[in-house]
Amino acid sequence: MTDIETYMLELGKQARAASREIGRATTAQKNSALLAIAKAIDSNRQGLLDANGADLKAGVEKGLNAALMDRLELTSERIDDMIEGLQQVAALDDPVGEISDLKYRPSGIQVGRMRVPLGVIGIIYESRPNVTCEAASLCLKSGNATILRGGSEAINSNQAIAQCIAEGLAEANLNQQIIQVVETTDRDAVGKLITMPDYVDIIIPRGGKSLIERISSDAKVPVIKHLDGNCHVYIDEKADLDKAVKVAVNAKTQRYGTCCTLESLLIASEVSSAVLPELVRQFAAHGVELRGCEESQKIAEGLLPATEEDWGAEYLAPILSIKIVAGVDEAITHINDYSSQHTDSIVTEDYHTAQRFLREIDSSSVMVNASTRFADGFEYGLGAEIGISTDKLHARGPVGLEGLTSQKFVVLGDGHIRQ
Amino acid sequence: MTDIETYMLELGKQARAASREIGRATTAQKNSALLAIAKAIDSNRQGLLDANGADLKAGVEKGLNAALMDRLELTSERIDDMIEGLQQVAALDDPVGEISDLKYRPSGIQVGRMRVPLGVIGIIYESRPNVTCEAASLCLKSGNATILRGGSEAINSNQAIAQCIAEGLAEANLNQQIIQVVETTDRDAVGKLITMPDYVDIIIPRGGKSLIERISSDAKVPVIKHLDGNCHVYIDEKADLDKAVKVAVNAKTQRYGTCCTLESLLIASEVSSAVLPELVRQFAAHGVELRGCEESQKIAEGLLPATEEDWGAEYLAPILSIKIVAGVDEAITHINDYSSQHTDSIVTEDYHTAQRFLREIDSSSVMVNASTRFADGFEYGLGAEIGISTDKLHARGPVGLEGLTSQKFVVLGDGHIRQ
Numbered sequence: 001m002t003d004i005e006t007y008m009l010e011l012g013k014q015a016r017a018a019s020r021e022i023g024r025a026t027t028a029q030k031n032s033a034l035l036a037i038a039k040a041i042d043s044n045r046q047g048l049l050d051a052n053g054a055d056l057k058a059g060v061e062k063g064l065n066a067a068l069m070d071r072l073e074l075t076s077e078r079i080d081d082m083i084e085g086l087q088q089v090a091a092l093d094d095p096v097g098e099i100s101d102l103k104y105r106p107s108g109i110q111v112g113r114m115r116v117p118l119g120v121i122g123i124i125y126e127s128r129p130n131v132t133c134e135a136a137s138l139c140l141k142s143g144n145a146t147i148l149r150g151g152s153e154a155i156n157s158n159q160a161i162a163q164c165i166a167e168g169l170a171e172a173n174l175n176q177q178i179i180q181v182v183e184t185t186d187r188d189a190v191g192k193l194i195t196m197p198d199y200v201d202i203i204i205p206r207g208g209k210s211l212i213e214r215i216s217s218d219a220k221v222p223v224i225k226h227l228d229g230n231c232h233v234y235i236d237e238k239a240d241l242d243k244a245v246k247v248a249v250n251a252k253t254q255r256y257g258t259c260c261t262l263e264s265l266l267i268a269s270e271v272s273s274a275v276l277p278e279l280v281r282q283f284a285a286h287g288v289e290l291r292g293c294e295e296s297q298k299i300a301e302g303l304l305p306a307t308e309e310d311w312g313a314e315y316l317a318p319i320l321s322i323k324i325v326a327g328v329d330e331a332i333t334h335i336n337d338y339s340s341q342h343t344d345s346i347v348t349e350d351y352h353t354a355q356r357f358l359r360e361i362d363s364s365s366v367m368v369n370a371s372t373r374f375a376d377g378f379e380y381g382l383g384a385e386i387g388i389s390t391d392k393l394h395a396r397g398p399v400g401l402e403g404l405t406s407q408k409f410v411v412l413g414d415g416h417i418r419q
Numbered sequence: 420m421t422d423i424e425t426y427m428l429e430l431g432k433q434a435r436a437a438s439r440e441i442g443r444a445t446t447a448q449k450n451s452a453l454l455a456i457a458k459a460i461d462s463n464r465q466g467l468l469d470a471n472g473a474d475l476k477a478g479v480e481k482g483l484n485a486a487l488m489d490r491l492e493l494t495s496e497r498i499d500d501m502i503e504g505l506q507q508v509a510a511l512d513d514p515v516g517e518i519s520d521l522k523y524r525p526s527g528i529q530v531g532r533m534r535v536p537l538g539v540i541g542i543i544y545e546s547r548p549n550v551t552c553e554a555a556s557l558c559l560k561s562g563n564a565t566i567l568r569g570g571s572e573a574i575n576s577n578q579a580i581a582q583c584i585a586e587g588l589a590e591a592n593l594n595q596q597i598i599q600v601v602e603t604t605d606r607d608a609v610g611k612l613i614t615m616p617d618y619v620d621i622i623i624p625r626g627g628k629s630l631i632e633r634i635s636s637d638a639k640v641p642v643i644k645h646l647d648g649n650c651h652v653y654i655d656e657k658a659d660l661d662k663a664v665k666v667a668v669n670a671k672t673q674r675y676g677t678c679c680t681l682e683s684l685l686i687a688s689e690v691s692s693a694v695l696p697e698l699v700r701q702f703a704a705h706g707v708e709l710r711g712c713e714e715s716q717k718i719a720e721g722l723l724p725a726t727e728e729d730w731g732a733e734y735l736a737p738i739l740s741i742k743i744v745a746g747v748d749e750a751i752t753h754i755n756d757y758s759s760q761h762t763d764s765i766v767t768e769d770y771h772t773a774q775r776f777l778r779e780i781d782s783s784s785v786m787v788n789a790s791t792r793f794a795d796g797f798e799y800g801l802g803a804e805i806g807i808s809t810d811k812l813h814a815r816g817p818v819g820l821e822g823l824t825s826q827k828f829v830v831l832g833d834g835h836i837r838q
Contacts, residue, residue, distance in 0.1 A: 020755065020779070020781075023779070023781070024775075024778060024779050097778060103800065105798060105799070105800055107793070107798060109789050109793055109798070111798075111799045111800065114777065114778075114785075116781070118811050118812070119781070119811060201811055201812075202811075202812060217639070220636070222641060222810075222812045240834065242834070243833070243834030246834055246836055247832075247834060247835075247836060250836035250837060251836075254836070254837050336439065345830075347834075356443075358533065358829055359443060359516060359533075360439070360442070360443050362439075362442070362535070362538070362827075363827065364827055364828060365827065365828040365829075365830060366533075366827060366828070366829055366830070367829070367830040367831075367832065368829075368830070368831050368832065369831070369832040369833050369834050369835065370528050370830050370831070370832025370834075370835045370836075371832075371835065371836045371837050373836070373837035374526065374528055374830055374832075374835070374837055375828070375830075379524065379526060379528070379530075379837070380524070380530045380828065381522065381524055381530065391641075392537050392538065392620055392621075392825045393537070393620075393621060393641045393812065393813040393825065394812040394813040396825055396826060396827055396828075397827065397828040398828075406811045406812065406815055407815060408781075408782065408783055408784065408785060408815055408816065409783060409784040409785070409794070409799065409815075409816040409817075410777050410784075410785055410786070410787075411764075411784060411785070411786040411787070411789050411793055411794075412786075412787050412788070412789070413666075413786065413787065413788040413789025413790075413793075414662070414788050415659065415661070415662030415665055415666060415766075415788050415789075416666075416788065416789045416790065416793070417665055417666060417669035417670075417673070417789075417790045417792075418669060418673050418790050418792040418793055418798070
């Protein structure tokens, strides 16, 4: 076994043992740890900025691009955000131990479900060092032990944050092995982390599509995936066209870079001449490049021709594909064929059509008369999220504290035996 | 690509397309298909028995052991059970489309969760041909398309059952590709089935531990695992000893071969002398072989010495290991170390100890003062089960119709946009 393997196994064993301690910790203990970590970060601001400075300097030397450098940077404002995030997670309800659906059965036993931590969560992420803090806080509050593996370019920043986390845990009399930050930048550490089913219950990768796909394909433990968001709005023939324009423009332009941003707009043929010119005008005013199907190009000016690739694209940029469809049937088929099963919305005033869309679109969020930009843990009332799952199993959609837990059955009897 | 690969890919594509149809089918359609399948089985009894006869004959020639031959056999009674099972699944509530927790958010949108099918479920099982019918019925009712791969020794029986299923689907005007039974006994078919994430959403293996472990390790899609059941009863120092004896004896002796049968009994040292002799007497009357720790051997006669292996064993036989522990702390640690996280029970009258046990035992079912034998879909009110999951993610414990579904978010607005 290599040194890295031995090291990762050790982290795994420690995390498994620590998971029992945090799994039974009280809400008060967990909250006081979160607030103590916030305090430690606040009083180590200069240390964090210095460590981050070293990462930034190395980043310049390595020639990281501007976007990566921006994500890598910790500013005083970003440190404030980390502190505020910790305080918000402390304020969230504790999901652990909640018992639901406790009912008497004919045999006389009571059967219910208790919400419990998953155990040990491995988080693999790229340059943003504040993920260390966000992910650790959500895992801690949901009663899980965590092993965090950040990007090598942020190693100094992550170790400095890890130090604050350790201080906070100690302050709350909790085992420091509840949250462990991997200290090596060796790539083999990731390979080992995702193949230790005895010590890690679930892996959550945060980062680009290629990272997530690589991890999903190699992991020997379940992975909560957050893949791309090719989100649709379908303007039905029974749509209120004012609402339709408002929703489509907001879904595309409110922010371009998020996974719930609109990427492909479908319009029922019957209303396409009535609504497309106004849409083109407003998108033009926002500087959005439009790529349309042949029919749409006949109806309005200024659309570039869309290719087959456009229907599957996640632009994350001021670009939008537009397709005229016959009606809701074609819309549902197109979306189920091309959507990444993230978030899709219909604009319609028709009850039956809305019901069909809600039922038949196979995506993690399905909306009626609302902007796709609402697909987010805070907007849904879940609080901070660790990602938005495009998987079907376990957690689908925004993954908050509840998504980091499971449910076990509890049975209460009074000496009951099976006949 | 081999012929088998091409064949399996074709099944996968057909299943994916059919999953959309069954996903939007009404409850009435699904129920009428289930009842039509039951009718087809009833009117094809002789054909089923003939096909099964061919399998049995081949089984004798292959020299299958008695247990395998028994599981392979279809009798008139077992055919009745299949028919009754189909009728029971038809009578269960339809989980699909159920919306829960629909609440207004401050932004004005309503957010809730809708229960939806998983999509395409692959089932891999061994000799029992009636699994074809059971698994198909649960997947159908939960709105999923299914690809079933039975054991090669049951190929004729399974094809005959498949024919009845196809008749029933046709009778209910549903696509026959909703339930497909693999027609080849080639082993490569399994390898392909578990590595087609584009066409199969989840794999459920039913069979021995080695089958399940092999599939889990090779699969490229999520697997709902049903591994072994090393179940515990812990008799606490505050136990009502009459209840304790009743529960322990029932948990071990009511049936020896089930996964929720008691395999290891822990007794608090303080009550061990008071309760162990009576337990030994009753277990002896049932012909149960007892293997005890050193301390237990001093307290009662007739215990064989237990080895380290006994603490982890799933006997599925009239054998029980017994260990004296200091109290609930040692019991919890021992169980979390050795249990297969299936079902564990405490017998105690102490409120605090019961709460701790419920909270801290990390198993799919945790019980107080009840026999482990209650861990079953019918006893829990879930109806028929496709297995008992010892996984933590998604479904934990008995997996019924609900475990074959997922939840997506639904958002209802009235032209709402994100500010």
